Amino acid sequence: MARLDQIVFTELGPTLRALSDAGATTQDADWIRSPGNAALVADFLHQQVEFANKNPFGLSAQEILKRLREAATKMGWQIGEDVYERLAKTAPAWPKGRLAFRSLRIRFGEGDKGVAQTFEAHAARIKKVFDPKFWRWEHLLSGMHPYQGKDVERLRLLAGNETHKPVIEWMTFDLDANRKRKSVAAVRGPKSLADEGLAFTWLFPEYAAAIDYDKRPAYFLGGYELNVPGGGGEPWQSVPYVNRDTDTGRVRLNANWHGSGHSSYSVPAFGE
Structure with missing residues (x-):
C-alpha cells in the first residue's frame, strides 16, 4: 500500500475538500503535525476501515x-x-x-x-x-x-x-x-x-x-x-x-x- 505522500496531485485536492466539508480545520492540521499525533490519526483510520469491511454476519x-x-x-x-x-x-x-x-x-x-x-x-x-x-x-x-x-x-x-x-x-x-x-x-x-x-x-x-x-x-x-x-x-x-x-x-x-x-x-x- 502506497504512502500518503505518494498521492497523485489530482487526488490531493478532493481529499482536502472532503476533510474540510466534514468540518476539519487548519487547527486540526496543526494538531496532526504535532509529534505523535499523526500516528494516532492513522491508527484510528485503519480501525475504521477494518470495521467497515467486517462482515456483520460472521459466525464461529x-x-x-x-x-x-x-x-x-x-x-x-x-x-x-x-x-x-x-x-x-x-x-x-x-x-x-x-x-x-x-x-x-x-x-x-x-x-x-x-x-x-x-x-x-x-x-x-x-x-x-x-x-x-x-x-x-x-x-x-x-x-x-x-x-x-x-x-x-x-x-x-x-x-x-x-x-x-x-x-x-x-x-x-x-x-x-x-x-x-x-x-x-x-x-x-x-x-x-x-x-x-x-x-x-x-x-x-x-x-x-x-x-x-x-x-x-x-x-x-x-x-x-x-x-x-x-x-x-x-x-x-x-x-x-x-x-x-x-x-x-x-x-x-x-x-x-x-x-x-x-x-x-x-x-x-x-x-x-
Whole structure:
C-alpha cells in the first residue's frame, strides 16, 4: 500500500475538500503535525476501515457446526460424529471482506441422483427454516420430470453431474462477487456456487432475511443450469437464485435467464 505522500496531485485536492466539508480545520492540521499525533490519526483510520469491511454476519466454526448438527437431527441426515470432529479440526480462517463467508459444502449421493438428492435436501431445509415466509418456483425442479410424454432432465451442475460426490467440507466465497457484469453466463464457471449456495441459505438465515439488493445482494447459484421445457428457446437457459421479497419478507428459490446483468444480484464462486 502506497504512502500518503505518494498521492497523485489530482487526488490531493478532493481529499482536502472532503476533510474540510466534514468540518476539519487548519487547527486540526496543526494538531496532526504535532509529534505523535499523526500516528494516532492513522491508527484510528485503519480501525475504521477494518470495521467497515467486517462482515456483520460472521459466525464461529462452532456455531456453524451446531447449526449443521441441528439440521441433521431435524431432517434425518445421517452424519457421523467423526465428520463433526474432522470439521472442527480443519475449519479455515474467516476470509477478509465485507461479504466474505466461511460455509460448508454438504452433498448427498453421487452423479445425477446425487445432484437431485442434494438439491431437494437443502430446499427442504430452507423451507423448514423460513416457513411460512418461503416460496419456491413451481418450475424449479431437480431430477427427471415428464414433459409431453417424455422424462426430461431439469437440473444439472455446470461442472458436470459426474463431479458430484457425497462430501461435507469447508469452503469460502465472496457473496459480493460479480455484481458488475454483462450477464451471468459471462462470469460463471465450474466454481460458481450451486448447492453450496443453498446450504449457505439455511446455515446463515440471518443474511437471506436481510437481503436489500443494495449492500446485501441476492445471489445466483451459477453452478447450476436449469432446464424449463415449454418456455420457448433453447434448453438449459435458466439459472436458479435466492432472493427475498422486500414487501412480504419471503425468501424465494427462483430462476432467471442466464443473460441477467442486474447488479442487485451477485454470482459468487467458491475459493480454493
